[in-house]
Amino acid sequence: MIYSVEDRNDHAKGLTHIVSMPEKDLDMKAFRTLQEDLPPFIIPFRYRFVDDLVEFTFIPGDRRTLLYQSRERTNQECITLWTNVLQPLISCYDWFLKADSFVLESKYIYLSQDGKTACYLYLPTTKTVGESDALLSLVKELADRNRPSDQSLEISILRAINRDFQPKSFLQMLRQTGNRRAPDVGSSRAGSAYGTEPRKAPIVFGGLNSTLSQTGSKPLFLEKSDQKENPARQPKRQDPKPVDIDDGDIAIQLNGKKGKASKPDKQDKKDKGHRGFFFSSKKKQDDEPEEKKQAKSSNQPASFFVKQNNENKALGNSAPMKSEGGVAPRASTVPNGEGVTVLFSEDSQTGFAYEGEPNFSFPGFIHVTIDPGQSFRIGRFDVSLGRKQSDFEFNQNTIAVSRMHAAVERSSDGTYAILDLSSAAGTFVDGKKIPANVRVPLVNGCRVSFGNAGANYIWKC
Numbered sequence: 001m002i003y004s005v006e007d008r009n010d011h012a013k014g015l016t017h018i019v020s021m022p023e024k025d026l027d028m029k030a031f032r033t034l035q036e037d038l039p040p041f042i043i044p045f046r047y048r049f050v051d052d053l054v055e056f057t058f059i060p061g062d063r064r065t066l067l068y069q070s071r072e073r074t075n076q077e078c079i080t081l082w083t084n085v086l087q088p089l090i091s092c093y094d095w096f097l098k099a100d101s102f103v104l105e106s107k108y109i110y111l112s113q114d115g116k117t118a119c120y121l122y123l124p125t126t127k128t129v130g131e132s133d134a135l136l137s138l139v140k141e142l143a144d145r146n147r148p149s150d151q152s153l154e155i156s157i158l159r160a161i162n163r164d165f166q167p168k169s170f171l172q173m174l175r176q177t178g179n180r181r182a183p184d185v186g187s188s189r190a191g192s193a194y195g196t197e198p199r200k201a202p203i204v205f206g207g208l209n210s211t212l213s214q215t216g217s218k219p220l221f222l223e224k225s226d227q228k229e230n231p232a233r234q235p236k237r238q239d240p241k242p243v244d245i246d247d248g249d250i251a252i253q254l255n256g257k258k259g260k261a262s263k264p265d266k267q268d269k270k271d272k273g274h275r276g277f278f279f280s281s282k283k284k285q286d287d288e289p290e291e292k293k294q295a296k297s298s299n300q301p302a303s304f305f306v307k308q309n310n311e312n313k314a315l316g317n318s319a320p321m322k323s324e325g326g327v328a329p330r331a332s333t334v335p336n337g338e339g340v341t342v343l344f345s346e347d348s349q350t351g352f353a354y355e356g357e358p359n360f361s362f363p364g365f366i367h368v369t370i371d372p373g374q375s376f377r378i379g380r381f382d383v384s385l386g387r388k389q390s391d392f393e394f395n396q397n398t399i400a401v402s403r404m405h406a407a408v409e410r411s412s413d414g415t416y417a418i419l420d421l422s423s424a425a426g427t428f429v430d431g432k433k434i435p436a437n438v439r440v441p442l443v444n445g446c447r448v449s450f451g452n453a454g455a456n457y458i459w460k461c
Contacts, residue, residue: 001130003123005108014435017043017058017108021125026054030124033096041088043110043119058121062422062436063110066118068377068407070145071389078148078157079174084111084118085142086167089135101125104134106141113422136165153177350416352448352457361398362455368408368416376408377421378450400425400451409439416442416461425451 006018038044045058066085073081089099103109103121110119123129139161148154156177160170351367358364368376379390380401394401402423409417420427422436428449434440442448442459449456 001103001105002127003125003129005103005121009438009440011432011435011438013059015060015437015439017060017121018055019058019121019123020050020053020055021123023049023052023054025125025127027098027101027124027126030097030101034122034124037095039088039092039095039097040117041092041119042122056123060110060119060437063112063119064115064404064422065107065437066109066111067107068375068404068421069111069115070142072147072149072387075148075150075153078146078153080116081146082142082174083171084116085109086171088118088120089167090171097122097124099135100128100130102129104130104138106138106145135167136161139165139170350461351459353460355447355456355458356454361395366392366457370408370410372410372412372414374410376410377404378406378408379404379421394450394455398453398455400453401455402451405450408442416459418442418448423451425453428452 003019003021008016008018010016034042034045043058043060043063045056047054047056049055089102092099092102101123103123108121111117112119143154143157143161148157156173160173350369351365354362354364356362366378370376376392377390378392379394380398380403381393381396382389382403383396390404402421402425404421405423406418406420406427409419411417417439418427418429418434419439420434420436426433428434428447429440429442430446431449442461444459444461446459447456448459
């Protein structure tokens with residue numbers, strides 16, 4: 001971009017994007033149009049003149065950033081998304097605007113709360129805002145992050161992108177292709193819709209894909225209809241061998257009465273494994289002296305430790321035992337208002353620990369494992385979609401947690417931050433509700449609540 005975008009996180013005003021440009025570059029016709037009647041696909045903004053510059057301050061508000069809306073979609077959902085994103089670039093000329101003045105970066109594109117309108121940052125300038133291939137880079141990223149459940153539709157999308165991409169002809173192709181297909185609500189490329197995740201492999205554009213799309217001789221992926229079973233390649237099925245069952249060895253209890261059974265052999269009478277286990281062995285164990293009991297208990301490995309009086313004491317041991325990797329689990333206590341001590345092991349250093357007793361709705365620990373520059377999404381499972389949308393999802397009956405609730409980001413220096421994805425009940429850090437899309441640093445020991453119905457966690461890193 002020829003102009004830099006500055007992001008400001010204000011807890012009172014929320015997230016704002018500030019862009020400054022020379023006053024001589026201002027497109028007065030487009031500027032007056034935006035002053036009189038702001039199109040629905042443009043993010044509201046304020047402006048001011050400072051010396052020879054014009055400063056625009058865009059306010060996304062409670063809109064949802066497109067960057068965190070990526071997931072596997074049904075064919076109809078995929079067509080709707082592409083229409084919402086590309087239609088403003090087609091109809092902008094009716095508003096005396098230009099398509100090359102849009103900021104075509106996914107992190108600066110937002111969706112309305114209902115998901116029906118894509119909103120852009122628009123700079124009324126006489127120059128081209130982005131590079132020549134900015135639109136192509138955007139559609140490639142969207143194709144990789146939002147894949148249709150039908151692989152044949154995905155092939156059509158990739159072929160259209162690899163060719164001379166034009167938004168209008170691309171949308172026409174999607175509508176025609178979608179009308180020829182049956183509804184696929186809840187379907188998934190992996191078969192069963194429940195418990196599946198979108199594919200992680202990135203899409204490769206150009207090269208082999210480009211050659212195949214131009215020739216049209218071979219598809220990029222095999223369609224489901226082409227994956228027919230070849231009888232010659234299938235292994236011969238072998239019938240299970242019959243198993244001889246002696247009716248005399250089976251004893252069935254009906255209404256507390258024993259059925260007929262064969263008498264046990266003399267060898268079975270001598271063993272008496274069960275009787276010795278429940279009676280004789282227990283009695284012998286109780287008769288053992290206290291020193292032997294302590295010696296036996298010390299040989300058992302300990303997986304957690306409690307920190308008491310600045311000393312690490314293993315549960316049931318006099319000294320901490322080392323784990324299999326040779327490193328003793330690190331002790332950490334996080335007291336809360338109810339006096340509950342949260343225990344952590346070495347393999348759970350980063351994430352959210354539940355303050356109370358873990359249950360089905362609120363698990364004890366949410367592991368956040370991401371590399372610098374990546375993000376981790378937290379939400380609630382949606383049974384109507386039947387597939388995973390976030391990296392971690394609460395139970396579908398969890399109250400006050402939205403389907404896409406919050407996201408944790410890790411910067412290049414290793415620090416973490418959390419932002420609310422315009423959730424209904426909001427996200428709270430140390431008891432204060434954070435505005436939507438505002439990045440709030442996560443400090444070790446701070447309390448984070450997802451909604452207001454008991455999803456209270458402690459951040460640990």
